[in-house]
Amino acid sequence: MKENQDIKNSPIIVKLPILISLTLAGGILVGATFFGGHNKMAGVTKGFNKYREVLSLVETSYVDSVNTDTLVDYSIKKMLEKLDPHTSYFSADEAALAKAPLEAGFDGIGIEFNVFNDTVYIVSALPNGPSSSAGIKSGDKIIKVNGASLTGPKVTNAFIYSKLRGQRGSEVKLDILPYGEKTLKTFNVTRDRIPSYSVSAGYMIDNQTGYIKIDRFSETTYDEFKNTLSDLKNANMKRLVLDLRGNPGGYKDRAEKIVDELLGGEKLIVYTDGKGTQYDSQTFTKRDGIFEKGALTLIVDEGSASAAEIVAGALQDNDRALIVGRRSFGKGLVQMPVNLSDGSELRLTISRYYTPSGRSIQKPYTLGKEDEYEKDYDQRSKSGEFYSADSIKFNEKLKYRTVGGRTVYGGGGITPDVFIPRDTTMFTKYLYELLGKNIIREYALDYANDNRKALEKMTFKDFNKLFVITDAMLSDMQKLARRSDVKLRENDFNRSKPYIKTQIKAYIARNIWQNKGKNGLNNEYFQVMAQMDETLQKSLTYIDKAEKMARGELVETISHNSRKQ
Structure with a gap:
């Protein structure tokens, strides 16, 4: 090191x-x-x-x-x-729930559901999964599970999971109201292993630029990423946008392997430092990666944490990627899971993560004052850090150099090379009410089911280019909202209208074209939503900087331009 x-x-x-x-x-x-x-x-x-x-x-x-x-x-x-903000204890039940998002899959019936007006609607049934094989389709309503009602205010996601998930090979009795029908039907479905995916999108933005979004670093993330990256490389990808926004982290070794696919030579990825030397470690690149050359842009935000920050820090310090977006979360404490005798779990902080240049990823905290630590998000918002590059402050005492000699700063999280502010202009109270009650998603599901035959005659490419959300469709969505006690706010609606139209279209695309042999990728949804993704669109305008960096040139970043204190 x-x-x-x-x-x-x-x-x-x-x-x-x-x-x-x-x-x-x-x-x-x-x-x-x-x-x-x-x-x-x-x-x-x-x-x-x-x-x-x-x-x-x-x-x-x-x-x-x-x-x-x-x-x-x-x-x-x-x-x-x-102690620190990340040492934690989980009861046996809590430990099982905490591990679930990082596991390769779970035992269940193979559906994606939506709760609308206290009723469970099936959004999609996994192709060749237990429910799909039994004849259950999108738009169907689940009324009862093994005789237990699945309607009413008590129907939370946790309650639904408790009823639908269970041991592989066990049978569950579902009382279903099929879409467009008035008579209940009973289905006996045998639970099976349902795969869980963490790479949610991987497609070509144009004939040179690939895009991959990773939601978390789970057991299967590296394999998913490698397969997706290979597919894009075979599609003649010359430059890549890797999106880690909202990624809370996960398995450290999966993050390291992903860096190894993007960074050539024998380069330091991350090191840890704990009490004594027992938990000290260094990780270097060691294999020939799939995309070690070519422009690489990495998007992060305030929701990118832990393993996501390891990726960002390694690629930034080695001058391999142009980091764009906003400062990451700042979670650089390493937890060791200790399984206790009753099935509960202790996650004990044993060391800290450091980027190759020596920066601690962990943002500052005061022992025992977790409330202050949790208010960091609000403090960033109040200080203007989400909205203006001029609000970003650097501590001259925490100055570091990348491999190529660029200045970067410590102090918690990974500060991007290029700042892109949050765009909240279209996020109104009316939109939040629509999203909170799943109105947009439910309307799109109904529309897709009512017009499935006509839509399936189109290719997604033609749909994305030609299909228009009409005023009549918006009026129907508003009627659905009113039936769910969401009152129209005219000014809010006009502000949010472009976003609402785009999301309706994206959900229609998802309902028609998703899950057609693409290993969990949700490309159609993300391709439609991309036009409203200000951060993604702005990041594409900085491709030239990423290309310069890929050629080994020193590029100008906010660390060089911003006022410092």
């Missing part, structure tokens, strides 16, 4: 906690040999004995009955609040 000898961070050392996990029968001490020696454990043993004594007294002598498991879970969570 090569560090800049003149400019470097002084890492903040966070004392690691020892988890005390208690059960009704007594106490289990986790980590005596794992985290430290005898002397360090003396204080922990004293504290453990005190805690066990209090818990025993509550159990045996407190005036009312208590749920000791609940008390233990609560006390662990409150203890961890005194």
